[in-house]
Amino acid sequence: MSRPQTSRHDAARIGLPSPGTRSAVLALIAGGILMTAGCSGDEDVPTGAIDADDVDAGQVELRDDVLTVYLHDHGDAIAERFTDDTGIPVQIVDMSGGEILARIEAERANPQWDVVYVQGHGSVNRLYQEGQLLDDGWQPDNAARYNDLGRQIYDQDPDAAWWPVTVNAPALLVYNPNCADTERVEELGWDALRDPAFEGKVGMPDPAISGPAYPYVSWFFEESMDDGYAFWEDVFDNGVRMYRSNSPVAEALAAGDICVAGLEEPNTYGEVEKDADIEIVYPAEGTPGAARATGISADTTVADDARAFIEWMLEADTQTYLTQIEHRNKYFVPLVEGADPNELLPPNEFLDRVTPYEFTDYEWAGDVENEIKQWFADQSGS
Amino acid sequence: MAWAVTAALIVLVGLPLAAMLAHLAFPQLYLGSLQLGNFDLFSDLWERSLWRNAVRNSLLLGLGTMVLGAAIGVGLAWMRHHWRFPGSGLIDFSAWFVLVMPSFIIAQGWVLFARSGGTASLLGIPWAGDVIFSLPGLILVMSLANFPLAYLAFSAALQWDVSRYEHAARLSGARPWTVFRAIRLPLLLPALLAAGILVFVDTIGDFGLPAAFISVFRFPLIPYVIRTEIQTVPVSFEGAAVLAAVLVSMVAVAIAIQIRVLRGGGRDFLTAAATPRQRPRPRFWPLLSAITFAFLGLAVFAPLGTSLSVSFMERYGAGLSWDNLTLANYQAVLSSGSALLPALKNSFGIAFAAAAIALVIGFLAAYLLAYSGHRLRRFIDVASTVTLAVPGIVLAVGYIFWWNQRWLADIGIQVYGSGWAIALCSAAASVPIAVRVLLGAMSQTPGSFLSSAALQGAGLWTRIRAILLPLTLSGLLSAGLAVFATSVFDLAITTMLQPPGFPTIPVIIDEHFRTVQYEWATAATVVVCLITAAVIVTVRFSARRLFRSYFETTTETSRS
Numbered sequence: 001m002s003r004p005q006t007s008r009h010d011a012a013r014i015g016l017p018s019p020g021t022r023s024a025v026l027a028l029i030a031g032g033i034l035m036t037a038g039c040s041g042d043e044d045v046p047t048g049a050i051d052a053d054d055v056d057a058g059q060v061e062l063r064d065d066v067l068t069v070y071l072h073d074h075g076d077a078i079a080e081r082f083t084d085d086t087g088i089p090v091q092i093v094d095m096s097g098g099e100i101l102a103r104i105e106a107e108r109a110n111p112q113w114d115v116v117y118v119q120g121h122g123s124v125n126r127l128y129q130e131g132q133l134l135d136d137g138w139q140p141d142n143a144a145r146y147n148d149l150g151r152q153i154y155d156q157d158p159d160a161a162w163w164p165v166t167v168n169a170p171a172l173l174v175y176n177p178n179c180a181d182t183e184r185v186e187e188l189g190w191d192a193l194r195d196p197a198f199e200g201k202v203g204m205p206d207p208a209i210s211g212p213a214y215p216y217v218s219w220f221f222e223e224s225m226d227d228g229y230a231f232w233e234d235v236f237d238n239g240v241r242m243y244r245s246n247s248p249v250a251e252a253l254a255a256g257d258i259c260v261a262g263l264e265e266p267n268t269y270g271e272v273e274k275d276a277d278i279e280i281v282y283p284a285e286g287t288p289g290a291a292r293a294t295g296i297s298a299d300t301t302v303a304d305d306a307r308a309f310i311e312w313m314l315e316a317d318t319q320t321y322l323t324q325i326e327h328r329n330k331y332f333v334p335l336v337e338g339a340d341p342n343e344l345l346p347p348n349e350f351l352d353r354v355t356p357y358e359f360t361d362y363e364w365a366g367d368v369e370n371e372i373k374q375w376f377a378d379q380s381g382s
Numbered sequence: 383m384a385w386a387v388t389a390a391l392i393v394l395v396g397l398p399l400a401a402m403l404a405h406l407a408f409p410q411l412y413l414g415s416l417q418l419g420n421f422d423l424f425s426d427l428w429e430r431s432l433w434r435n436a437v438r439n440s441l442l443l444g445l446g447t448m449v450l451g452a453a454i455g456v457g458l459a460w461m462r463h464h465w466r467f468p469g470s471g472l473i474d475f476s477a478w479f480v481l482v483m484p485s486f487i488i489a490q491g492w493v494l495f496a497r498s499g500g501t502a503s504l505l506g507i508p509w510a511g512d513v514i515f516s517l518p519g520l521i522l523v524m525s526l527a528n529f530p531l532a533y534l535a536f537s538a539a540l541q542w543d544v545s546r547y548e549h550a551a552r553l554s555g556a557r558p559w560t561v562f563r564a565i566r567l568p569l570l571l572p573a574l575l576a577a578g579i580l581v582f583v584d585t586i587g588d589f590g591l592p593a594a595f596i597s598v599f600r601f602p603l604i605p606y607v608i609r610t611e612i613q614t615v616p617v618s619f620e621g622a623a624v625l626a627a628v629l630v631s632m633v634a635v636a637i638a639i640q641i642r643v644l645r646g647g648g649r650d651f652l653t654a655a656a657t658p659r660q661r662p663r664p665r666f667w668p669l670l671s672a673i674t675f676a677f678l679g680l681a682v683f684a685p686l687g688t689s690l691s692v693s694f695m696e697r698y699g700a701g702l703s704w705d706n707l708t709l710a711n712y713q714a715v716l717s718s719g720s721a722l723l724p725a726l727k728n729s730f731g732i733a734f735a736a737a738a739i740a741l742v743i744g745f746l747a748a749y750l751l752a753y754s755g756h757r758l759r760r761f762i763d764v765a766s767t768v769t770l771a772v773p774g775i776v777l778a779v780g781y782i783f784w785w786n787q788r789w790l791a792d793i794g795i796q797v798y799g800s801g802w803a804i805a806l807c808s809a810a811a812s813v814p815i816a817v818r819v820l821l822g823a824m825s826q827t828p829g830s831f832l833s834s835a836a837l838q839g840a841g842l843w844t845r846i847r848a849i850l851l852p853l854t855l856s857g858l859l860s861a862g863l864a865v866f867a868t869s870v871f872d873l874a875i876t877t878m879l880q881p882p883g884f885p886t887i888p889v890i891i892d893e894h895f896r897t898v899q900y901e902w903a904t905a906a907t908v909v910v911c912l913i914t915a916a917v918i919v920t921v922r923f924s925a926r927r928l929f930r931s932y933f934e935t936t937t938e939t940s941r942s
Contacts, residue, residue, distance in 0.1 A: 070882065093882035098614045103882060105617040109788040112799055112882065123615070206600070208614050242600045247897040252598075255699065257498050370616040377610075378431040 066090070067305040070104065071117040072097045072211065072292075073329045081321060082312055088305050096245070097123075097211020104132070114300040115309050117165065120215050121153060121293035122365035124162045129366065134296040135161040138307060142314035142336065150335030153291055153359060162295035165313050166322070166332040167357060170290045171216035171262030173281045180259040182279065189283030190220075192260050194234035202240045203249045203258035208377045210245045212264045215290035215360070218372055222360045225368070229375070236379050253278055269331040269344050280350040289357025291335065333357075383842075384756040387746045391765040394743070394810040398780030399772070402623055405783050409620035423624045436602040437628060443520055443603065444586035444632070451525035451581040455532025456574065458677070463540040467667035469674045473533075476682045481530040483686070484871035486590030486888070487907055488527045490895055491685025493594055494692050494904070499699035501688040515599040524585050526681045531584055532577035539573030572643055579640040583633050587773025589874035597896050604629050605775045609878065612779065619783070626776040633771050693904035711905035721890050722906050726913070729876075729887035732801050733869035736808035740865045741858060743809070744816025749850065751817070752824040753832060770814040774807075778878035781807045803879040804886070808872055812865040819864070823857030824850070852929075859925055863918050870914055 067090045071078065079092040095103065097118045104116065104127065111132075118124060127133050140163060146154050153164040173192065175185045179201065185192045193202050207213040221228030241257075243249045246264040253261050254276040263278075271278045294313055296306040312318055316338030323330050323342040333341045333355065346355045401411070410417045427433050455477075462473050480488065492514060495501045502510030513519045551561045592606035604625055611622040664670070692698050696708040715722050747766045750756055769777060785798035797803050827850065835845045851858075873888040880889050887910055894903040 068882075091883060095882065101615040102613045102617050105615070106612065106619075106782065106786060107799075110786065110791045208610055244597045244896055248597050251898045255499055373616060374430070 065301065067115065067302050067309060068093065068113050069115040069117060069309065070095065070100045070113045071115075072100060072119055073327070077322070077325045077327060081318070082309065085318075086308055086312060088308055090305075090309070098209055101127075101211070108132070111297050111299040114297050114302055114306045115294060116297070117292060117294040117313070119168075119170070119212050119290060119292045121162070121164050121291040122215060122218075122360070122362040122369070123211075124293040124295050125160065125362045126366040126369065127295060128160055128162050129363075132298055133161045134298045134300060134303060134306070140307070140311045140314055142311055145314065145316070145336045145338070147335060147337050149333060149357070153335075153362075156362070162293050163310060163314065164291035164293045164335055166319060166334055167289050167291045168265040168332040169287050169355065169357060170212040170214075170219075170264055171288060172265055172268045173260075173283055173287075174253060174263045174268055174278050175260045175281065176253050176256055176258070176277050177279050178277055179256055185260065185279075186281050189281070189285050190231075190262075192281075193240070193262065194231065194238050195260075196238065198238065198260045200239035200241075201257075201259040202235060202238055203243060203252050203261040204235075204240055205246050205249055205264075206242045206244060206376070207373055210243075212246065212290065214369065214373065215365070216262055216264075216288055217376065218365050218368065219288035219358070219360050221368065221372060222364065228372075232376070232379075250276075250278075265345075266329050266331040269342070270328050272344060282346075282351045282355070286358040287355060289355075289359050291359075292332070383746060384750055384754070384758045384762070387743060387750060387762055388758050388765075390743050391747070391762060391813070394739075394806060394813065395765050395769055398777065398784040398807075398810070399768075401783035402626060402776070402780040405619055405623040406627060409623075411619075411783070423618075423620055426621075427624070427628065432602055432607065433625065436604045436607040436625070439517070439602055440586055440604040440629075441632070442517060443524060444582045446517070446521035447524040447528060447585040448578045448582040450521055451528045451585070452532040452574070452578040454525055454677075455529040455534075455577055455581070456536045458529070459533050459536040459540055461670055461673070463537060464661060465667065465670060466661040466663040467670040467674075469671045472674055472678050476678050477530040477533045480527060480681055481534075482867070483527075484590060484868075484873065484888070485527055485588050486594050486873045486892065487689070487871070487911075488685050489523065489591040489594035490903065490907075491687075491689040492523050493598055494698070494900060495684050495688040497598060501684075501691065504701050515595075517601070520591070520595070520601065523685075524588070524591060525581075526685075527591070528581045528584050528588075529681070531580040535577040535580055536570075536573050539570055575643050576640060579636050583636050583771075586632055586636075587629060587775070589773070589775045589877075593873060593877075593892060594895065597898075605773060605874065608775050608779060612782065612878065622779050623783070626779050629773060630771070630776055633773065637771055689904045689907060692900050693908050695901055698900040711901045712909070714902060715905045715909055721885060721894075722887070722909070725885040725887045725890045726910070728801060728884055729870050730913075730917075732805045732808065732876075732886070733866045735802075735805035736812060736869040737862045737866040739805065739809035740812040740816045741862050744813050744820055744861060745854075745858065747813070748817050748820035748824055749846070752821060753829050766817045767814050769811050772811075774811055774872060774874035775878065777811055778807055778875045781875075781879055798879070799881045801881065801884055803881070804876055805869075807875045807879055808869040809865070811872075811875065812868065815864055816861040819857045819861040820854055823854040827853045855925075855929060859922065863921060867914055867918060870910065 067088060069078075069090060070093045073094065076092065076094075079090050082088065082090055093113070097120060100116065100118050101123055104111070104113065107113070116124065116127065124133075128135070137159075138161075139158070143154065143158075143163065146164075149167060150164055153167075173185070173190060175182075175192070180192075180198065184195075184197065188195055192198060193204075204217075205213040207217050217232065218228075220231050241252070243252065246267040249258075249261050249263055250267045250271050252258045253263065254271055256277070268278065268280060272280075294310055296303065296310070300306050314336055316334070316336050319334035319336060319339035323332065323334070323340070330342050331345060333345065347353050405411050408416055408418060409423075427437060458473050458477075462470050493500075496510045496514035496519075498508075498511055500511075502508070514523060547565050548561050551565055552558075556564070587605060589605040589609070592601070592603040593609075595601065596606060608622050608625045608629070611618045611625065691702055693711055694707055694709070695702070696706050696710065700706045714720060744766070747762050750759060750762055751766075756762075781803055782798065785795075785803055790797070797806065831849050832845050835849055840848065871888055873892060876886045876888045877892065880886050887906075891903050891906050891910075894900075894906065
């Protein structure tokens with residue numbers, strides 16, 4: 001039959017390939033070529049002209065004059081309750097911890113946020129060091145109500161313009177009893193991650209992507225960088241499987257794909273609550289702890305509302321409420337007097353006392369953050 | 383008008399890509415500082431093992447898929463166009479079907495299929511995971527997702543009826559093998575190469591597959607590493623720019639090869655009108671049918687059947703049994719308060735805006751290219767095709783670099799941080815499609831029609847409204863719906879540009895998938911696919927009803 005008609009302009013761009021080729025062919029489909037190679041695309045179905053100006057692309061931007069909080073998880077629960085308690089309207093932007101910090105960096109020339117509230121107080125301190133937080137000497141009244149755990153962090157620099165709010169373990173040592181010997185794991189402690197018995201059966205979240213993973217991995221570097229590298233190199237040699245975040249680690253562990261892992265406390269107790277096949281060991285060498293912390297943007301236009309938000313987060317009532325909502329992140333230890341942790345947390349069947357969290361020096365952790373993260377990223381040994 | 387189109391293309395395409403290149407030299411540009419960089423990062427391509435691995439993996443995956451994907455596509459096309467056998471139409475069906483499916487949806491299906499406790503192990507093939515989660519497995523998955531490009535390219539070439547040459551050769555005494563070697567093969571070679579290059583380029587820039595696979599299998603590929611450079615701490619805009627430049631160079635090399643080979647006689651397989659050749663039914667037709675059904679099962683049913691089945695499961699991994707079947711996932715996805723509903727509004731709004739913008743610009747650009755000798759023509763020609771060669775993830779990075787600048791915010795332009803960034807970027811990515819489709823339509827409308835109307839005193843608008851619009855309506859509709867459907871599901875652009883507090887469909891599905899809420903993610907996918915299909919069908923049906931007169935005019939012209 002005859003050659004298909006092509007204009008000379010078409011000939012000029014013959015078969016330019018592209019990611020858009022998919023769409024080009026889709027165009028033909030929409031044009032009515034279906035199921036039979038060999039109809040011509042001359043469908044004669046017209047369309048009305050569309051005026052681009054009439055198009056509303058959805059709710060477009062966050063309002064400048066309303067308090068905007070970038071936080072990690074339990075967004076709506078906080079927004080409703082805060083406005084009920086204080087009458088102040090608030091826009092919550094709920095992203096993963098890593099995304100929040102990256103977004104703040106991308107917006108540095110033009111910040112859209114007023115308050116940040118994320119897991120990993122070292123990261124918040126870094127924002128403070130870089131001058132991105134409002135530092136006008138204000139301290140919340142409720143800072144006087146920190147409990148002992150809270151003091152451990154707050155007293156390192158009581159003038160700093162950021163505040164720890166709650167604490168949990170960025171990683172607990174967990175194992176699946178169906179494929180890991182309980183006594184062996186208890187005996188080894190964290191070294192179980194590099195024990196040849198679990199070769200190829202060890203999992204962890206990727207510190208390059210998952211927010212809580214950095215406080216976890218950096219905890220092993222604090223006494224000596226070399227020991228830290230040696231430890232994790234062994235873990236990599238042991239065939240560790242890297243996951244994008246903590247949820248898939250928990251799932252792989254419950255399914256028996258992996259036997260041993262460091263898993264964030266909220267995920268761990270989420271699985272415990274579901275009765276999954278997960279056991280926890282609190283090793284003798286300790287359990288790392290990291291606080292969720294909050295600070296105010298140096299660029300904020302609603303400083304008073306932001307301060308009210310910080311005060312409200314440090315209320316015992318608020319923290320008690322957050323341990324009770326139906327949410328993955330109710331498993332934390334409050335840092336203010338008068339609030340109790342969620343009842344599943346220690347003391348419990350795994351540990352007969354309150355968790356002895358160990359905090360790294362957050363200034364140090366911020367200094368070595370890029371180095372350690374880059375090292376982990378470069379260990380991609382697939 | 384030419385100036386307006388040029389300005390629009392500069393804003394949509396030129397400035398973002400220029401901003402990206404500028405960041406190679408001035409890494410602090412996004413902070414508003416013109417400090418010259420030290421170009422150290424280029425050496426990181428060799429020194430940082432993550433980058434080295436990503437570049438190597440991308441090349442291996444691209445080349446492997448090019449070979450396997452093209453082999454699958456070419457083999458199927460050969461079967462389909464040389465023999466008649468029951469089920470041959472299914473090959474076309476699976477090619478189209480796989481083509482319109484967003485790659486991350488297909489990849490998610492494969493992950494669910496091959497995971498431990500997934501469909502494969504329920505079917506008694508527990509080793510599927512070890513096969514799929516490896517480089518050869520990824521090449522297989524990618525080939526099954528991208529073979530339609532090769533299939534269509536090659537099908538178009540096979541429809542050239544060159545039997546006259548063959549008969550002439552046979553009459554001159556050539557043996558069948560000689561005819562094949564001296565006549566058929568040289569004629570098919572460009573199509574063979576085009577098929578391979580198409581698959582290579584689409585594979586190397588694909589963001590959907592690494593995004594879906596990364597939750598279970600760590601295999602660094604350039605598009606995903608670009609994302610992590612910008613969206614994880616430590617943030618490195620410069621790193622993203624360097625990797626984006628590397629990716630674009632790879633694509634450019636591939637295209638350069640293709641242009642060289644195709645020079646001097648191209649064929650545009652995408653608008654090819656096909657004429658089925660005489661196809662005998664061979665003795666071994668059961669074998670052909672068997673291959674077809676097996677292939678359909680592998681390419682379509684394994685990934686998408688898995689996703690569909692998971693959407694009806696109470697618990698993924700518990701298998702398909704009566705007591706594990708539920709409609710609860712659909713209830714959760716569609717109930718008020720579901721994360722999907724605001725995302726639906728946003729994503730469909732964005733897709734609608736992107737389609738409108740791409741259509742307006744595409745129509746005007748095609749008009750200028752087809753009928754005018756304006757001196758800006760050359761620029762419009764290049765600018766309206768360049769994004770074909772730029773992977774979505776790279777274009778999105780350019781958008782961040784350009785629109786996320788303080789001085790723009792200071793004069794009240796807040797594109798970055800609003801849905802418009804996604805809409806504009808999707809439109810920019812789609813302009814080439816709109817231009818190509820509309821040029822195809824306009825090439826069948828002689829310029830003399832417009833000239834004679836002009837002689838009668840019709841103004842430009844009248845000429846467009848009364849002659850060109852009716853004649854190109856089907857093209858407009860096709861292009862518009864294509865842009866609409868792809869924009870709804872564009873994960874790469876959306877994930878990079880999604881403003882805080884502005885949920886969108888692809889990101890929400892990806893998030894749920896990443897946090898192992900497979901049941902919700904698959905149910906949402908099914909719902910969105912159905913809605914999108916319904917929109918396309920409705921628009922086409924109502925357009926046909928509304929413009930019946932146009933419809934009749936067009937048939938008459940096309941007969942003449």
